[in-house]
Amino acid sequence: MRRLVAMCLMLMAVLSASAQKFALIDMDYILKNVPAYERANEQLNQVSKKWQAEVEALNTEASTMYKNYQNEVVFLSQDQKKKRQEAIMNKEKEASDLKRKYFGPEGELFKKRTSLMTPIQDEIYNAVKDIADQRGYSLVVDRASASAGIIYGSPKIDISNEVLQKLGYSAE
Secondary structure, eight states: OHHHHHHHHHHHHHHHHHHSEEEEEOHHHHHHTOHHHHHHHHHHHHHHHHHHHHHHHHHHHHHHHHHHHHHHGGGSOHHHHHHHHHHHHHHHHHHHHHHHHHHSTTSHHHHHHHHHHHHHHHHHHHHHHHHHHHHTEEEEEETTOTTSOOSOOOGGGBOHHHHHHHHTOOOO
């Protein structure tokens, strides 16, 4: 009796699993073939380098101020020492604040990335959704995602090229 119940449960699981359709996409592959993504990445790299140079300039200035202070400390009065130390600390704080402003969790780079990438991601999502709706897929998984945990995915269910076509691009 137990065997019969177990077999029935397994059969139901297999039948219900086979009733659902799945597909894979490779988001890295898709993004690599979307020119707008490459342009957005280039913009982000340029602005990031510019902002990094600004932060490094302030750090260099603070470092130079500290070296000068060390060379002159024996000739300075207590009041002059205190003022120089405060100036150095203010310059270091200025650099740290600027770094946080540009590169912090809610910083300018994050905002810039969001404004450039969200429209691209939305367009891809809508293309995937349209294809999934047309073909009756219950689930579409990104094989490129590290968190997906896919051990194997048949190329037959990979719809990445179809997504690119729907977006108006061709594969490499």
